[in-house]
Amino acid sequence: xxxxxxxxxxxxxxxxxxxxxxxxxxxxxxxxxxxxxxxxxxxxxxxxxxxxxxxxxxxxxxxxxxxxxxxxxxxxxxxxxxxxxxxxxxxxxxxxxxxxxxxxxxxxxxxxxxxxxxxxxxxxxxxxxxxxxxxxxxxxxxxxxxxxxxxxxxxxxxxxxxxxxxxxxxxxxxxxxxxxxxxxxxxxxxxxxxxxxxxxxxxxxxxxxxxxxxxxxxxxxxxxxxxxxxxxxxxxxxxxxxxxxxxxxxxxxxxxxxxxxxxxxxxxxxxxxxxxxxxxxxxxxxxxxxxxxxxxxxxxxxxxxxxxxxxxxxxxxxxxxxxxxxxxxxxxxxxxxxxxxxxxxxxxxxxxxxxxxxxxxxxxxxxxxxxxxxxxxxxxxxxxxxxxxxxxxxxxxxxxxxxxxxxxxxxxxxxxxxxxxxxxxxxxxxxxx
Ligand code: URA
Numbered sequence: 001x002x003x004x005x006x007x008x009x010x011x012x013x014x015x016x017x018x019x020x021x022x023x024x025x026x027x028x029x030x031x032x033x034x035x036x037x038x039x040x041x042x043x044x045x046x047x048x049x050x051x052x053x054x055x056x057x058x059x060x061x062x063x064x065x066x067x068x069x070x071x072x073x074x075x076x077x078x079x080x081x082x083x084x085x086x087x088x089x090x091x092x093x094x095x096x097x098x099x100x101x102x103x104x105x106x107x108x109x110x111x112x113x114x115x116x117x118x119x120x121x122x123x124x125x126x127x128x129x130x131x132x133x134x135x136x137x138x139x140x141x142x143x144x145x146x147x148x149x150x151x152x153x154x155x156x157x158x159x160x161x162x163x164x165x166x167x168x169x170x171x172x173x174x175x176x177x178x179x180x181x182x183x184x185x186x187x188x189x190x191x192x193x194x195x196x197x198x199x200x201x202x203x204x205x206x207x208x209x210x211x212x213x214x215x216x217x218x219x220x221x222x223x224x225x226x227x228x229x230x231x232x233x234x235x236x237x238x239x240x241x242x243x244x245x246x247x248x249x250x251x252x253x254x255x256x257x258x259x260x261x262x263x264x265x266x267x268x269x270x271x272x273x274x275x276x277x278x279x280x281x282x283x284x285x286x287x288x289x290x291x292x293x294x295x296x297x298x299x300x301x302x303x304x305x306x307x308x309x310x311x312x313x314x315x316x317x318x319x320x321x322x323x324x325x326x327x328x329x330x331x332x333x334x335x336x337x338x339x340x341x342x343x344x345x346x347x348x349x350x351x352x353x354x355x356x357x358x359x360x361x362x363x364x365x366x367x368x369x370x371x372x373x374x375x376x377x378x379x380x381x382x383x384x385x386x387x388x389x390x391x392x393x394x395x396x397x398x399x400x401x402x403x404x405x406x407x408x409x410x411x412x413x414x415x416x417x418x419x420x421x422x423x424x425x426x427x428x429x430x431x432x433x
Contacts, residue, residue: 009033022056024059027063031071032071052185065191065192068166068192073162084200085112089207096129100305101282104278104308106153129259134319188230191227254371259324265278329394330391332392335385337413340380341379341383342420352407379421
């Protein structure tokens with residue numbers, strides 16, 4: 001005889017549909033019953049839509065996060081003799097910051113256990129970028145991860161399926177039911193994985209603007225506040241930066257080309273926006289780990305961060321000196337007239353890079369490591385008629401037409417003195433104590 005269940009899922013769906021709060025025991029049971037397959041996908045989809053439409057109170061979001069953490073294993077780095085600190089970005093176009101950031105922070109003797117994902121849709125995934133380095137392995141055991149953290153200090157790897165499995169199941173369902181963009185669901189999804197990962201400090205890079213997954217800064221602020229509160233409640237020192245994703249970050253959008261740009265930053269160069277954000281996030285991470293005065297710019301300039309990068313790549317089987325993949329075909333777009341580049345919208349460039357093969361439409365699809373876009377000018381730059389504005393790269397030339405379609409109206413050349421549309425400063429706000 002099957003055990004008697006303590007709640008009826010239809011009652012819980014009705015409660016949320018009618019804007020009522022769910023109690024701790026109800027949420028615990030719901031997540032457990034969904035994970036073990038007792039609650040059907042269609043019932044959970046109805047619940048996700050009710051949450052999307054009617055929201056959740058803070059206590060419900062905390063309960064949901066804890067229930068998802070408890071659905072799987074909790075990692076612990078307590079045996080390491082180093083403090084741990086991590087970063088999570090809500091994802092954007094050209095966002096390769098994790099690559100220079102993790103080794104930079106680790107070069108100060110702090111451990112950075114960075115469990116990352118693969119890209120879905122127009123925002124790229126850190127693992128896809130690193131997998132363009134010949135030999136580099138994303139899947140490593142927890143023991144190997146601890147060993148690399150002890151020896152090198154930074155590890156960027158795939159999260160095992162044992163971490164918050166309820167989130168994996170619920171996220172896939174949200175993806176196909178139009179319920180991804182719900183703040184309670186996003187906050188609990190991200191924070192359940194980060195808290196289960198066992199980091200003692202966490203910095204959140206919450207993006208807003210055209211290339212971000214929440215466009216509106218108000219919504220990003222609400223998400224950031226919710227996640228910071230969840231982190232603090234769980235004993236993880238947490239802060240957030242609200243950062244502008246109206247314009248692609250840096251000049252490279254793709255996989256191999258983003259690795260190349262990250263290495264430029266580690267070599268003390270690179271685009272100013274990528275450097276600014278890397279330094280700001282590194283300062284936040286190190287401050288939360290008890291090193292508020294670390295000279296992060298110095299560690300980029302003197303090669304300490306680069307040394308850690310090379311060791312980190314080698315520790316996961318990669319060759320930091322290997323030749324990176326190059327696309328078979330390129331297509332250069334030039335300026336139609338002279339003037340000033342006044343607009344370069346993040347989202348269309350992300351979609352174009354995705355259509356070139358840099359991203360995937362379904363989880364199981366492979367990515368093309370050399371596909372992507374290299375920008376040759378940024379908003380505010382003076383350009384001359386015939387000058388290259390950006391280069392598209394792909395393995396199959398048939399991909400160019402659809403990428404160019406995505407870019408129609410995405411960039412504009414104006415006259416000197418015209419307003420340049422960047423949507424404001426790169427770092428808009430800090431949230432946290
Ligand atoms: N990333 C996650 O991990 N979860 C979400 O819900 C959205 C982005």
